[in-house]
Amino acid sequence: MNNTPRVLNRILIGILGIKLLAIGVLLVLLASVPAVGVWWHVWAGGVLSFWLDLFERTQFPNRQGSWLWLIICFVLVVVLALMVAWIAQQGKGRTSLLVAEEDPGDVPGNVGIGGGVAEQTLRAALADRPDLAGVTVAAYEIRGEPALKVRVEPRQGVAPHALAAEVSSLIEALDAVIGKRTPVLIHIGSGARSRFGRAERVR
Amino acid sequence: MSQDTQNAGIGSGPHDAGAVPGSAPLGFGAAGMDRILKRETHTSRAVVSVIAAALVMAVCGYALLETAVRAIGQPPWLVDPQTAAERVVALPAGIGPLLLVATGAVIAMAGLFFFLNAVLPGRRARHLLPDRRAAVVVDDEVIAAALARRARLAANVTQQQVMVVVSRNRVMVNVRPTSGVPLRPDAVLEAVRRELQEMGPWPMPEVRIQVATAGVVGA
Numbered sequence: 001m002n003n004t005p006r007v008l009n010r011i012l013i014g015i016l017g018i019k020l021l022a023i024g025v026l027l028v029l030l031a032s033v034p035a036v037g038v039w040w041h042v043w044a045g046g047v048l049s050f051w052l053d054l055f056e057r058t059q060f061p062n063r064q065g066s067w068l069w070l071i072i073c074f075v076l077v078v079v080l081a082l083m084v085a086w087i088a089q090q091g092k093g094r095t096s097l098l099v100a101e102e103d104p105g106d107v108p109g110n111v112g113i114g115g116g117v118a119e120q121t122l123r124a125a126l127a128d129r130p131d132l133a134g135v136t137v138a139a140y141e142i143r144g145e146p147a148l149k150v151r152v153e154p155r156q157g158v159a160p161h162a163l164a165a166e167v168s169s170l171i172e173a174l175d176a177v178i179g180k181r182t183p184v185l186i187h188i189g190s191g192a193r194s195r196f197g198r199a200e201r202v203r
Numbered sequence: 204m205s206q207d208t209q210n211a212g213i214g215s216g217p218h219d220a221g222a223v224p225g226s227a228p229l230g231f232g233a234a235g236m237d238r239i240l241k242r243e244t245h246t247s248r249a250v251v252s253v254i255a256a257a258l259v260m261a262v263c264g265y266a267l268l269e270t271a272v273r274a275i276g277q278p279p280w281l282v283d284p285q286t287a288a289e290r291v292v293a294l295p296a297g298i299g300p301l302l303l304v305a306t307g308a309v310i311a312m313a314g315l316f317f318f319l320n321a322v323l324p325g326r327r328a329r330h331l332l333p334d335r336r337a338a339v340v341v342d343d344e345v346i347a348a349a350l351a352r353r354a355r356l357a358a359n360v361t362q363q364q365v366m367v368v369v370s371r372n373r374v375m376v377n378v379r380p381t382s383g384v385p386l387r388p389d390a391v392l393e394a395v396r397r398e399l400q401e402m403g404p405w406p407m408p409e410v411r412i413q414v415a416t417a418g419v420v421g422a
Binding site for chain 1: 236239240243253255256260263267271273274276285292293300303307308310313317319321332334336337339341342344348352402403
């Protein structure tokens, strides 16, 4: 539920995939089909001579060399920066505030309740349960609205619907404490701790 | 044999376009909740994106190095860009055909991996559960473990004799009976079905049972 740019990911991965696929198929065809080799010589030779001509026409006025190399350097730096920006977009969207509202009382100012409040209370409430291997609570911002994600890892064999009902009743209690209904997602998952830990045999 | 497994295939099954989790019977009807559920049941492709970006960065970084070296008129590190381009144009020559085919195949495979990752729906092995307050997403592995436990109790066998595989539309219960002890598949099936009804996952899978012909001795 984080704000990873999913459509962008799909588009960019798709473009890269198609390009790599085309290059790979071209290499295989070049090695196996002679006619493709002939076509490649003509086509790629034309492209190369176009670029060599371009380099010839872009010489520095008073010394040897083409300034096109600097342009290419610049373009590559831009591409590198874009890739770094793309990576930085992954997994964004965590927020620290669960509630941030203006105080309607006499004293001017805002009231903010941190996501740590929800995390600490839920963790404390679920701490001594033997059927859970782990609890993680995180606040995310979904379209400007804070939302809570509760990830619980039950041990093997725990009925998920019963667990979900118990966690959601805890969340209703949390609603009463905080005084605001935030959207909540409960994720009942399995991790290494629940998979390799002992199964919940008796309950 | 482990007690439960689950399969996490990327996009199996033909019907995916209309299967938006928003039509699930959920108690919480906030505006952003459909979006959250959609995002939770589909992979974000973050890992693949980082791999792709790293790949592009590596290629561009090397190209930048050689281009910069060329731009300031220094000798190249590995290969001059112009020489590289000339070699690429001359391609079937200058390299063994077997090596060329192998390189092409590897690059095409990598391309196919990225392409399929982008095109396939990328559903995660998760189901939704109804709840009056929160949206609930459950890993199929957890459902499988719960159903395996119920099947084990109904069949009166040990933990190792039951394996449950939960996929999007089907629950497969595999039971290996104890040798000499009769096992009623209908009773086990009924118990698992009732547990699943109680759980109410969306989409609701269909339960099948498979009793192994060979029993387990001394279990």
